[in-house]
Amino acid sequence: MNKKLAKRGGIGLGVVLTAAALVIAPALTASAAIVPTVGSVNPVYLLDGSSGAQLAAGTVLGWNTSVLSSPDGTVTTPFTAPAGAVSAKTFISQRGKETSLSTWSAYGPLSLTALATPNLKPSGNTTAGLGTPSGSTAVANAGGDYSLGVAFLDSTNHVLEADYTYITVVGNANAALATYTFAVPAAWTPDFTTFSATAGASAVIRNGNLQISATAANANKTVDVWVEGATSKAVTVTLDASGNAVNTLPAGISAGTRLALAEGHTIDAWIAASVPAPIQQPTSPANDATKVTITDPAPGVKTIVVPAGAANANKVLNVTAWSAGTSLGQVTTDASGNATVDASALPAGSHTVALTDPNTDAYVAWGTFTLSSTTQFSTTLSADVTNSGKFALEGGAAAVNLTPVSAITRGATTAPVALGQFKVTDDRNVLLGWTLKADVANFTSGANTIPNSAFGIAPSIVDGVSDGITLGAAQVAGSASYPVAKIAEAAPGSSTLAVGTDLNANLTFKAPNNALSGTYTSTLTLTLTSK
Incomplete structure (x- = not known):
């Protein structure tokens, strides 16, 4: 006996004497492989339990005889568990029932760490299955055609892979006296x-x-x-x-x-x-339940939005347009169920478009829209722009009499008198904006003085360009304060053009209650300043 092989698989191997003679066949080469092909993922070779030599098809084996198995006919190559396997078993089943644990007749334990030459001794399948006959002993008693092999299962006991060979059992009322042979089965395919x-x-x-x-x-x-x-x-x-x-x-x-x-x-x-029949164009009123309103795109725009509704948010849908039943591919709706569809494959005119379920072709949403065509040409335009570069303050009276009719009494205020029209021009190349300021000296008559607060001024725009120009607040005679920081102002980027902006101002004077008689004079100064 080969002592090394006697310990393989953790089972003591030896010749079991039964009423049936044990026939030891000569060792076979790999070219004489016993390769069952019916549904078996891998071939299963049977090896002598003592020597490890490959057994020939037709060898008569006892029900309790240890027999090793291999995917390639050697003692060195183990079976390989498929991905997802959490357990392995040896099994006996009726032929064609190998891939479901619930149809096995009997099965036994097999460790995923001991997949080199698993022992397929039929009586080693000690758990009775739900198949018919049920249990290893029942199979030995009944005899018949079965499969013997190795199976890998996932966590739900679903068979991921079954590797097996066919056996023919000669039944015996004493299971220990039953024998079996194995042979290469013909390949099975559906008839x-x-x-x-x-x-x-x-x-x-x-x-x-x-x-x-x-x-x-x-x-x-x-x-x-x-x-x-x-x-x-x-x-x-x-x-x-x-x-x-x-x-x-x-x-x-x-x-x-x-x-x-x-x-x-x-x-x-x-x-x-x-293959499914072509999707038919939806029509009203038969398909109104899924009809939506699609806004026509602007002329020349080739995308449309189909509002499929929140119930269809984030779905991948098929897109078909008519009248020719043109597929526009697939589209994914957004979080609101809106689908943005590229309709550039369609000509100008009226169209129907439908979003359909890619698994059932059922309408999800459909509607009509119109694509408008546009034609255009481009012309390069040019224009030369110039400016005068002028920035000036011009005009205004040299002298103004604030009491042209008669002198006023103490505490009285004169009727408004016009300063006279004057012009501000800002036609510079760089328009920085400007500010028009006013200042007035105290009024004097010999040694007598009236403060400049007695003088009032209220500016106005008379003519010309006024865009971007604002007026300052009027100064009230008797309570005015000078200098005035702004009686008019232009924002940066504002131009008066070459014609300028004509302004004027109403002037008033209020005699203080303690004023002494006399002819009083003063000087009004307007200053134009660039920003």
């Missing part, structure tokens, strides 16, 4: 000569996906999708509570391709793939 479309089932190709509806009778099943003529499954999908699943469209499937949905070797549904 499409028996194809009969399942009522209510469909497989619609839409937006790069395959939308499967296998009817509620197949709710929550995990099924393999087979394409007619293929030698292996196209994809495995898990159906929801309504028997539906959506998967990226596998290669080789187009409109009319016949498909089989199978659990192991059991056909659950026959389906012919199809």
Whole structure:
């Protein structure tokens, strides 16, 4: 005995003597691989439990005989657990029932850390399953055709991968005396000569996906999708509570391709793939429930906003426009459910546009709008601008008599007398703005003086450009204060043009209550200052 192999897998290996003779076959080379291909993800080679030598198909083995397994016929290469596997088991099942724990006849424990040459001794599957017959002993008693292998499961006990070979059991009322042989099974594919479309089932190709509806009778099943003529499954999908699943469209499937949905070797549904009919133009009043108002874009603008409503916020929707049924691609609505659609592929004129559900083609929102065309040309314009550069204060009377009719008495105020029209011109190249200030000296008559507060002035704009020019507050005779910082002002950027701005001012005088008689004189000074 090979002592090293006697400890493999933590099981003491030796020859078990039963009423059936144990036949040890010569070691086989890898070219004589025993490779079961029916649904098994990896081939399963059976090895002698003592020597580790590969066993030939047809070898008669006892029910309690230790037999090792390998994915490549050697004792050095372990099986590899698939992503998501949290446990592993050895199992016996009826053929075609390998991929569901609930259909196994019996199973046993297998550590994910001991995947090199797992022992597949049939009687080692000590847990009775729900399949028929139930339990390793029942299988040995009944005999028949089964699968023997290794399976990997996820956290929900869903079988992620099953690696197995076919066995044929010669039953015996004494399970210890049962024997079995194994052989390479013929590759299994659905028999499409028996194809009969399942009522209510469909497989619609839409937006790069395959939308499967296998009817509620197949709710929550995990099924393999087979394409007619293929030698292996196209994809495995898990159906929801309504028997539906959506998967990226596998290669080789187009409109009319016949498909089989199978659990192991059991056909659950026959389906012919199809593509949806073209989306029809919505009309009133049949589709008014989803009709919205779309504002026409401005002439030349090629984008529109379709208000699909808050219930459709942040959704990806298909866009189709008519009359020619033009696809405008997909659009994602914003947080308010508004979809901004690029309509540049459409000509000028009236159009209908619809947003539809990419999975069902149902109308989400639709409406009408008009694209207006514009034509235009461009002309380069030029103009030469000049200015006089003038900045000046001109005009005004040389002298003004504030009492032209008669002298006034103490405490009285004269009627207004016009200063006389004067002009401010600011036609400089750089318009900085300006301020017009006023100051007046005290009134004197010989040695007698009346303060300048007796003098009143109220400015006004008479003619010319007044844009940007503001007047200062009037100074009231008897309570005036000089100098006056502003009787008129222009903001920066304001021009009087070359014609200037004509101003005037009403002048008044109030004789103090203690004024002495006499002819009083003073000097009014206006000063124009640039800002």
